[in-house]
Amino acid sequence: MKTVLEARNLNKYFEKPVLFHVLKDINFKVQQSEFVSIMGKSGCGKSTLLYILSTMDTGYKGELYLNDKLITGQPRDELSYIRNKHIGFVFQFHYLLAEFSVLENVMLPAKKLAEKSNTEIKHDAVEKLRILGIENLANKKASRISGGEKQRVAIARALINNPSIIMGDEPTGNLDSYNSENVFNIFKQLSEEQGLSLLVVTHDKDFADKTDRIIEMGDGSIIS
Numbered sequence: 001m002k003t004v005l006e007a008r009n010l011n012k013y014f015e016k017p018v019l020f021h022v023l024k025d026i027n028f029k030v031q032q033s034e035f036v037s038i039m040g041k042s043g044c045g046k047s048t049l050l051y052i053l054s055t056m057d058t059g060y061k062g063e064l065y066l067n068d069k070l071i072t073g074q075p076r077d078e079l080s081y082i083r084n085k086h087i088g089f090v091f092q093f094h095y096l097l098a099e100f101s102v103l104e105n106v107m108l109p110a111k112k113l114a115e116k117s118n119t120e121i122k123h124d125a126v127e128k129l130r131i132l133g134i135e136n137l138a139n140k141k142a143s144r145i146s147g148g149e150k151q152r153v154a155i156a157r158a159l160i161n162n163p164s165i166i167m168g169d170e171p172t173g174n175l176d177s178y179n180s181e182n183v184f185n186i187f188k189q190l191s192e193e194q195g196l197s198l199l200v201v202t203h204d205k206d207f208a209d210k211t212d213r214i215i216e217m218g219d220g221s222i223i224s
């Protein structure tokens, strides 16, 4: 089985207002096609960990590998490239551009990467919308669709560059139970059918119980 993401001995300290050891010897792997959730009480360090795993925060000790490549210590522009190319993000709030169409929103990360023509990007974006069952929304303004639809558009946008892993920070935190289940089913399908790995921070026990594995954090450590 191929390892997509690996954290080795991650430690993180906040220095202000007082020295605080927020992440303590975090070690884990996420395999290809694996759907993993991270749970733990408020303040135990989940967001801090996700910020490091997503390559946004470089102020930590230990090593981070993506597709067996050492990420730690890479220059800032390389990290930005890696983030855009290999990691898809889905947040609690969708951060779609309200005045842009659904299709334009989905195309944006691929335009930023600038490895394909506009025609190819458009074709890919329509394909992602089709996978999510919302190709009929392509030309609607992002401000004119429902909350559940917006989150599906956000997932399509996260998929546009064919990432190795999708990271989610409370992706169902703002949704009702019907739409939460919908998002879960989409993630499950992506892992099973497209071989995508998923790593999702959630407070939703029902959601986490259905994933392949739960990483339980407590007080900055992995406790199970």
Ligand SMILES: Nc1ncnc2c1ncn2[C@@H]1O[C@H](COP(=O)(O)OP(=O)(O)OP(=O)(O)O)[C@@H](O)[C@H]1O
Binding pocket: 014, 015, 016, 017, 020, 022, 040, 041, 042, 043, 044, 045, 046, 047, 048, 049
């Ligand atoms: N920039 C910072 N400086 C100092 N302390 C911080 C900083 N950011 C977070 N913390 C502290 O680090 C700890 C972990 O915070 P973090 O946001 O990672 O927790 P969390 O598990 O994601 O919580 P929640 O579930 O409420 O989102 C908390 O005690 C928080 O107060």
